[in-house]
Amino acid sequence: MSNALLDDLNPQQRQAVTAGDGQILVLAGPGSGKTRVLTHRLAWLIEHEGIPAYDIIAVTFTNKAAREMESRVVNLVQRSLEGIWLGTFHAMCARLLRRESNLLPFKSNFVIFDENDQQSLVKKAMREFKIDEKAHRPASVLASISSAKNDLLLPKEMPARSYREEVVSRVYTRYQELLQINNAVDFDDLLFYAARMLQENPAVREKYAHRFRHVLVDEFQDTNLAQYELLKHLCSAHKNIFVVGDEDQSIYRWRGADYRNVLRFEKDFPGCEKILLEQNYRSTQSIVDAARGVIDVNRNRTPKHLFSERGAGNKIVKFTAVDDHAESAFVVDTIAQYLGAKKAKASDFAVMYRTNAQSRLIEEAFMHAGLPYRLVGATRFYGRREVKDMIAFLRLVENPADEVSLLRVIGVPPRGIGDKTLMALQGAAFQAGISAGEVLLDLGSKGEASPFWAQVGRSAALLADFGTLLGEWNAAKSQLSIVALFDRIISDIGYESYINDQSEEGNDRWDNVQELRRLAYDFQERGLTEFLQNLALVSDQDTLPETSEQEKIGWVTLLTLHAAKGLEFKQVFIIGLDEGILPHSRSRDDPEEMAEERRLFYVGITRAKDQLYLVRAERRSTFGDYDYGEPSRFLDDVDDNLVIHQGQRSHSRRSSYQSDFSWNRVPASGRRAALKPTIPSETRYKAGMRVRNAAWGDGVILESRIENDGEETVDVHFASVGFKRLIASLAQLEVIQ
DNA sequence: TCGCCAAGACTTTTT
DNA sequence: GTCTTGGCGA
Numbered sequence: 001m002s003n004a005l006l007d008d009l010n011p012q013q014r015q016a017v018t019a020g021d022g023q024i025l026v027l028a029g030p031g032s033g034k035t036r037v038l039t040h041r042l043a044w045l046i047e048h049e050g051i052p053a054y055d056i057i058a059v060t061f062t063n064k065a066a067r068e069m070e071s072r073v074v075n076l077v078q079r080s081l082e083g084i085w086l087g088t089f090h091a092m093c094a095r096l097l098r099r100e101s102n103l104l105p106f107k108s109n110f111v112i113f114d115e116n117d118q119q120s121l122v123k124k125a126m127r128e129f130k131i132d133e134k135a136h137r138p139a140s141v142l143a144s145i146s147s148a149k150n151d152l153l154l155p156k157e158m159p160a161r162s163y164r165e166e167v168v169s170r171v172y173t174r175y176q177e178l179l180q181i182n183n184a185v186d187f188d189d190l191l192f193y194a195a196r197m198l199q200e201n202p203a204v205r206e207k208y209a210h211r212f213r214h215v216l217v218d219e220f221q222d223t224n225l226a227q228y229e230l231l232k233h234l235c236s237a238h239k240n241i242f243v244v245g246d247e248d249q250s251i252y253r254w255r256g257a258d259y260r261n262v263l264r265f266e267k268d269f270p271g272c273e274k275i276l277l278e279q280n281y282r283s284t285q286s287i288v289d290a291a292r293g294v295i296d297v298n299r300n301r302t303p304k305h306l307f308s309e310r311g312a313g314n315k316i317v318k319f320t321a322v323d324d325h326a327e328s329a330f331v332v333d334t335i336a337q338y339l340g341a342k343k344a345k346a347s348d349f350a351v352m353y354r355t356n357a358q359s360r361l362i363e364e365a366f367m368h369a370g371l372p373y374r375l376v377g378a379t380r381f382y383g384r385r386e387v388k389d390m391i392a393f394l395r396l397v398e399n400p401a402d403e404v405s406l407l408r409v410i411g412v413p414p415r416g417i418g419d420k421t422l423m424a425l426q427g428a429a430f431q432a433g434i435s436a437g438e439v440l441l442d443l444g445s446k447g448e449a450s451p452f453w454a455q456v457g458r459s460a461a462l463l464a465d466f467g468t469l470l471g472e473w474n475a476a477k478s479q480l481s482i483v484a485l486f487d488r489i490i491s492d493i494g495y496e497s498y499i500n501d502q503s504e505e506g507n508d509r510w511d512n513v514q515e516l517r518r519l520a521y522d523f524q525e526r527g528l529t530e531f532l533q534n535l536a537l538v539s540d541q542d543t544l545p546e547t548s549e550q551e552k553i554g555w556v557t558l559l560t561l562h563a564a565k566g567l568e569f570k571q572v573f574i575i576g577l578d579e580g581i582l583p584h585s586r587s588r589d590d591p592e593e594m595a596e597e598r599r600l601f602y603v604g605i606t607r608a609k610d611q612l613y614l615v616r617a618e619r620r621s622t623f624g625d626y627d628y629g630e631p632s633r634f635l636d637d638v639d640d641n642l643v644i645h646q647g648q649r650s651h652s653r654r655s656s657y658q659s660d661f662s663w664n665r666v667p668a669s670g671r672r673a674a675l676k677p678t679i680p681s682e683t684r685y686k687a688g689m690r691v692r693n694a695a696w697g698d699g700v701i702l703e704s705r706i707e708n709d710g711e712e713t714v715d716v717h718f719a720s721v722g723f724k725r726l727i728a729s730l731a732q733l734e735v736i737q
Numbered sequence: 738t739c740g741c742c743a744a745g746a747c748t749t750t751t752t
Numbered sequence: 753g754t755c756t757t758g759g760c761g762a
Contacts, residue, residue, distance in 0.1 A: 061752070090752050115751085187752055254750065343760090357748050411739090418738045537752065562750045584749055600750080623747080623753065 005043055009036070015276045017041045018048075019242075023272035025220075025265055026244040029306045031282025031568065031607035038218055038244050039069055040587050043076035045214055054083030057234060058216040059092055063538055065218055065566065066091075085212070089227055090187060090537050093194040097185070104193055105180050109529055111395050112536035113179065113186045116388075117404045118142055121182075124143060125174035129167075136167055143389070145175060149188035150224040152195055157260040181435060183401040186361040190224040198233035209237035219566075220245030220265075224256030228264065241269075247301045251562055251600050253592065262302075278305050280606075282568050284313025287612050290638045291632030292604045297637055298595050305319045316638065317613045321629075322618035328365035329575050330647065330725075331615065335556060336369055338571075339728035340695070346372050347554030348570035352604050354582040358575065359558055366556065376559035382535065386499050386509045387516050391535055393489050394482075397473045398528050399438030413498040415466060421459040428455045440467035441474070469493070482520045482528055511525040559715065561604045572608035575599070578629040601634050614638070684728055691733040696721050698736065704728070 006014050013033055014025045019041045028034035042058060045051040060066045074080060085092055094112065101108035113121070122138045122145070145168060148158050155173040162224040179185060185193065187498045198205040217223070220243035223231070235241040243265065247516035250259035266272060280288050287636035288308045295301075321327040331351055342460045351362055359375060366373040381387060389412050392405035400406075410417050429436040432452075443450045443460065444467025453460045469492055476485060490496060490513070499513070500506040557569065561582075576582055583597035605612060611687045614635065619628045683704040685691065692698050699718035706712055726733070 063752090088752065190752090250752095251750075257752080355749055416738065420738085497740060499747095560750065586749065597752095621753080 005040055009033075009040065010279060012275055012277050013037050013040070014277075016277070017044050019275070021238075021240050023239065023265070023269040024242045025240070025262070025272050025274045026277065027215060027262070027274065027302055027304070028244055028246050028277040029280060029304050030246065030249065030603070031280040032277035032306075033279075033281060034244050034246070034277065035065075035068070035072070035218075035566075037277065038216060038242075039072040039076060041242055042069070042073045042216060046073075046081075051214060052083070053081040055211070055213040056216065057092065057212045058218075059087065059089050059231075060218040061088060062566075063088055063091070069218070074732050079423055086276070086536065089223075089230075090190050090487055091533075092231070093190040093538065094533055094721075096194050096208070097190065100197060103197060103226050104203060106183050106185060109183070109399055111182075111184045111399050111402055111405075111532060112190070113182070113184045113404065114536055117184070118186050120404055120407075121175055121178045122171060125171045125178060128174060129170060131167055131171070136164065141168055141171050145172045146171060146186075146188050147256055150194045150226050151228060152192060152199075152226050181401065182403055183399050184404075186225070191224070191230065195226045195230040195233065198227065198254050205236065208234060209554050213238045213240060215241045217241070217243040217245075219249075221247050221250040221259040221262060222252045222257040222398045224258060225261075226256070228258075228261045232268065239269075248295050248298070248304070248599055249565060249603050251565065251596060251603060255597050259298075276302070276304060278307060280306050280308045281310075282609050283308055283606060284310050286313050286316060287605060287608050287640045290316055290612065290642050291602055294598060294605060294634055294637045295602045298598055314611050315644045316642050317611070318635070318638075318643050318645050319615045320645075321612060321615065321617045323626065324361055325365075326647075327575055327615055327617040327620075328361045331362065331367040331575065331613075332369045332371060333724060333726070334573075334613070336371060336695070337727055339371065340732055341730040343730060344571065345554045346556045349573070350557040350559065350564065350569040350571075350607065351573045351575060352559060352564050352565070352607070353562060353575050353598070354584055355576075356560060358581070361562075362558055362575070366558070366638070372555040373558055374555045376557060376563045376710050381512065381515070383570050384509070384512050386513050390486070390489075390495075390513055390516055391532070393473075394486070394528065395532055396437065396470065397477055397485065397489075398532055400441060400470065400474065401435040406440075408438050410466060413493060413495070416462045417459060417466070420650060421456070421463065424456040424459070425463060428452050431455075437470070439463075441471050442467070444468035444471040477528065479642040482531055483517060483524065485528070486517050486520055512578065561600045565603050566605050568607050568609055570609045571611040571613070572604065573613040573615055574604045575615045576620075577614050577632040577635055578620070579632055580629060582632050582634065598634060601632075614643075683712050683714075685712070685733065685735070690736050691716060692736050693718070693731060693733055696724065699724075 006017065009017060010033075016037045026034070026037060028037065032161060038058075042056070045056065046053055058069065060069065070081065070086055078367070084116075085095070087095075088705075096109075097104060098108045101110070108415065119138055119142060122142045123133070125667065126133060126136070126138060126141065148155075148168075155169045155176065158165065158169045160169050179189070198208065212234055215231060217231060222245070231241065231243075245259075245262060247259040247262055250257060253259075263473070266274070282290075285308045288306055292306055319330050321330055334346075335346070335349050338348075339346060353359060353362070363373070363375060382391075389409060389702050392408040392709040395402050395405040396409060407422070425436050425439060429439045432439065439452050439456075443452055443456075447453070447464055448460075453464070456463060473485065473489060473492075476488060479486060484712065494514070496510060500510040519535075520531055523534065550611055557567075560575070574582075582601060583594055587593035588598045615634075617629070619626045621627075683706060685701045685704040687701055687703050688696065689701040691701060696718040697720045699716040702715040702717055702723075704712060704714040714726050714728050714731070716733070717725060718724060
């Protein structure tokens with residue numbers, strides 16, 4: 001049984017999986033079987049070493065990774081992992097904090113504030129101090145607070161050498177007070193409190209350190225200081241820690257991640273065993289070579305000799321489009337041709353970009369072409385107003401102290417409570433030293449007899465009405481299931497008729513509410529607290545469920561480079577390879593950030609199994625008008641021998657304006673022609689021929705030639721859609737008369 | 738108090 | 753181009 005576990009592992013993988021106790025550092029290149037090593041290690045511990053799952057904690061960064069790990073291990077050991085702590089850092093910490101909440105400044109039913117909630121608290125704190133929001137942007141103050149927490153610093157431990165640092169520290173202090181008043185924590189607090197609690201409380205530390213005989217960590221290069229310290233405390237008794245990572249794929253520096261934790265690990269555990277996984281099973285040699293060319297420029301890394309045994313494979317296609325629309329058109333047309341010819345499934349393709357904003361054009365192009373796609377993140381189901389409203393209602397019922405949610409829903413739908421009344425409410429709460437929610441509840445239950453009735457003045461009745469509702473839901477919470485409570489709230493406030501005006505958008509909004517209700521259904525047994533925690537900690541990366549119809553056809557995946565980490569696709573398009581986008585302009589002046597942009601590109605390249613397209617546009621629209629850009633500096637690091645150039649020849653700024661459509665006239669001279677000359681006699685189509693295509697109707701061949709990859713490429717003008725460049729063998733063009 | 742309209746800001750990546 | 757914010761009138 002145990003041997004079967006090792007059968008399909010290479011020597012390095014096997015060494016990692018079967019390593020003895022102690023500290024193991026696995027540095028795993030992309031596609032080298034990192035997940036497999038981790039899952040087999042878990043299975044090995046359980047099967048071969050006889051460690052009960054109960055004694056193990058395994059942490060990941062995403063829910064998806066955690067789920068995948070669990071199902072794969074269950075599959076290997078053929079039984080459930082009873083009692084194991086397996087989940088994301090944030091979920092594991094939340095669990096820890098709920099258990100030990102008596103030691104902490106909040107109750108065990110605390111809610112988790114997301115970025116919007118955080119911002120509103122920061123704004124509130126800044127307004128209290130009358131700090132100019134123009135001079136100190138709330139988002140940036142919040143970022144500073146967040147990074148202090150990631151470094152495990154309390155407000156008073158922060159440096160205060162400049163006015164700005166002083167401002168941040170003051171806002172940070174107040175911000176924490178506000179969180180406490182709301183019985184809430186933010187994402188960073190989960191890690192911060194967990195790490196500090198174990199650090200400062202030996203008894204608790206001992207308890208968990210003894211409980212977990214083995215600690216396993218995925219994506220170790222993405223840990224920040226808080227996470228690193230937390231791990232150290234967790235393994236402080238048995239010193240059995242197994243971490244897997246790759247410095248070259250560290251792309252979360254802006255969130256406090258520090259790939260130097262890999263070095264720190266080696267320093268803190270001098271006896272650790274270090275194992276390198278260098279064989280790539282995913283990509284062709286061309287892709288691996290391109291990736292190495294890009295990443296080898298970076299310094300301060302463990303040098304790796306990534307190799308593949310899959311053979312050279314296809315050349316990488318570099319495409320330069322005239323503008324961003326043409327960029328999208330190239331992607332869509334190329335995919336459409338493969339699909340039309342049934343030479344690939346939609347799910348073989350992914351389109352990756354640096355910023356979410358870039359997804360819009362691509363998405364439009366897909367929609368227009370009628371190609372099935374799914375967009376990871378960004379559409380933000382959880383960002384939709386109606387979804388946030390409903391979540392806020394639930395959060396308020398769970399935790400009446402949650403003032404952020406209270407303020408969100410007190411006017412949903414409008415019930416005559418405006419600024420004046422709110423001020424009175426908050427004033428009364430402040431004076432009484434309780435939360436606004438509690439004042440509302442008191443008004444609701446006692447009515448005119450409440451001490452607050454007179455205090456809030458004229459609109460006391462309006463507040464009391466809402467307070468009554470809130471009180472009823474609160475009482476119903478223990479009797480009703482989540483879904484029943486959900487329905488109760490909707491009917492009590494008349495939410496359906498409020499958001500659904502029977503327009504298309506109205507129906508959409510209602511559908512979203514129903515979707516949330518469906519999600520709640522899965523938590524019927526686990527309860528409201530868990531449901532809300534899940535909503536906060538589940539990312540948009542965990543995409544919405546797909547219909548079975550789509551499942552059969554598959555879909556093209558559209559996602560950011562960040563979201564792409566850990567995934568693989570047969571054919572990958574990386575778009576927007578322009579200076580200012582990738583690398584992003586905000587990284588221009590900081591070498592560390594520039595190195596991270598490079599790693600991001602590296603991550604993108606190494607997602608591709610068979611075919612990689614590197615796409616850029618000569619000019620693109622920013623807020624309205626067009627700007628000309630330069631090709632990304634990273635393109636220079638991809639060896640030209642690995643590449644086929646297509647599309648617009650790179651023009652200087654001066655000449656581009658006169659040749660918008662020059663991409664239909666790829667010059668036969670120059671570098672490309674020298675590589676492999678065009679052989680006109682081989683073309684099946686000739687300029688002037690009339691052709692027909694099922695999707696685009698009738699058109700005329702403008703030009704046809706054999707490209708460097710040996711494929712006949714035709715430029716066609718269709719009456720319906722205008723110019724298209726097609727690969728003849730895929731396009732299914734019928735010659736007419 | 739609320740809804741509408743105009744002006745302004747704004748785009749990095751996310752648990 | 754799009755989303756948010758703030759001002760103003762009903």
